Amino acid sequence: MDFEKIGRIFAKRRTKDLIFYSLLIALPLLQFCIFYIGVNLNSLLLAFKTYQGDDRYVWAGWANFSNLFERFSLLTVFRVALVNSLKLFFIGTLSGLICGLLFSYYIYKKALLKNFFKVLLFLPSIIPSIALVLMFKQVADGAIPAVLAAMGITARGLLANPDATFGTIIFYNVWVGFGVSVLLYVGAMEKISESVVEAAKLDGTGYFQEFIFITIPLVWDTMSTFIIVAVGGIFVNQANIYAFYSDGAEEYVVTIGYYLYKETVKTGAAADYPVLSAFGILLSLITIPLVYAVKFVLGKIGPATEERRRVVEKEK
């Protein structure tokens, strides 16, 4: 009898919980259905439509894709943008990763002025990018040529010289991009057990070896996450170019992310929405398998940490 009563109470509470749970997640879930699922499905449909004026679109089959391939062969901007996006990814990500890890190691080792450097590395990520870019532009094309001139070297500004422009933009993005990554790397490094480091020290491990064979393997998961996010962003990353040039960037600095953004927000872009969506789908078809491939490879070559061993055992 008593058990039945308790059972009823629990069942009643379970129902109440379910109602409350549903109420809590209903609105956020609806938002997700509209702004994620709806938007992306619509993007897929839009790629097969054409603009009829007055915000109306009608079916066009594969026309946008053939139109797009025609543009690829006619316009050089796509090739340049692809090369630039890849350059930005490889050079920018690699140098950002190496410096980020080294800086984090420094802070983790509690070396001189570590708090000061931690704040300093974070600072550029909270200053409005538009202000930072504006300042950087004046420095690159105003102060730096003046300094060089004072040393007797005549040179154009870093951004004004087409040979140096894109390199300067990559440098800028690495330079201001340490903030969050350093915080998370330091967080991961602080979890490294001191006994592991101590044991290695007793075995006579040098500091370089410690960094490469202990620190990096133990923050591998955090590092992988950043690499995967960067791979996913290859064709989205507009590298602040819109802040540098608005919609008037020269062809030699265009990245695919910048091109897509610029074309979407320009006046009268509605007519181009279908082609842009088609382009987006093509790029997603390249990026999605790429991300999962990179994820797979990083998982394979990564060290067998305790955590991963536990996951593997669980899966078994």
Add this chain to the structure above:
Amino acid sequence: MSLKKKSKSMGGFNIVTALVFVLLIVYALTLFIPAFWAFYTSFKGNLEYLENQLSFPKVWHFENLMTALDYFYVPINTGSDIVTYYIESMLLFSVLYSVGSAFFAALATCIVAYATARFDFRFNKVIYGIVIVTMTLPIVGNLPSELQFLKALGLYDTIWGMWICKANFLGLYYLIFYAAFRSLPKDFTEAAYIDGASNLRVLVSIAFPLVASTFMTVMLIRFVEFWNDYTVTLTYMPSIPTLAYGLYAYSFSTVPKISNTPMRLAGCFILIIPVLAVFIAGHKRLMGNISMGGIKE
């Protein structure tokens, strides 16, 4: 205690940190020297700047800042009319957009994380799966479709529309809240249930206050992100210029009075100084709690 002491004694210099120290000093110099140059140049007259780009101002033109403020405006074409917005309006739009978006984004994430961490339903796995998959699934070029949706729903070019648009529970912050709720001992809430408290009461009076600090941190991080975003006006609300957009318009303005280096830099500092003040006041919260909030544990 002894562990702490040990870690301190281990700290300091070794060959790797010594090399990185040099790198960090170079990094610090590349930040400070240009910032210092930009600061004093913003008080120079243009003629003096053209004569010598590197020298200190002979006469400090503090009025440059006032001139920059005067030219900090955005004319918006409403179709029938041209409305000019000055810095006060932009400030108001920025506050409404960033505080509102940050609040609703943090709230949506927090509520869903609470529901999935606190209640044991099968659907939790679906939500967790959605968060993980959307974090690594790169979808490119869906902005046109998003704009179309916003227009169809009447949310385009409105601030409250942006609040709704940004109020998703996806991403890293869900994981932070999830971990924060998971780490709360169940005894707190169980005791309240036994005393007859409702689910809502437990959520509002017990669970929320316990994660208030994480909530504030996430909200602050999102606030900074929204505050700095100049593209929101360009993309989603063309007739509601924010302060960051104001600087964007200012930096590409062709008005002769501000089309020179000292005046462009003076405009920069209008935006940088308040953000720096917020950062100095809140950097511990901005940079500290995020790892405490769950990534670390």
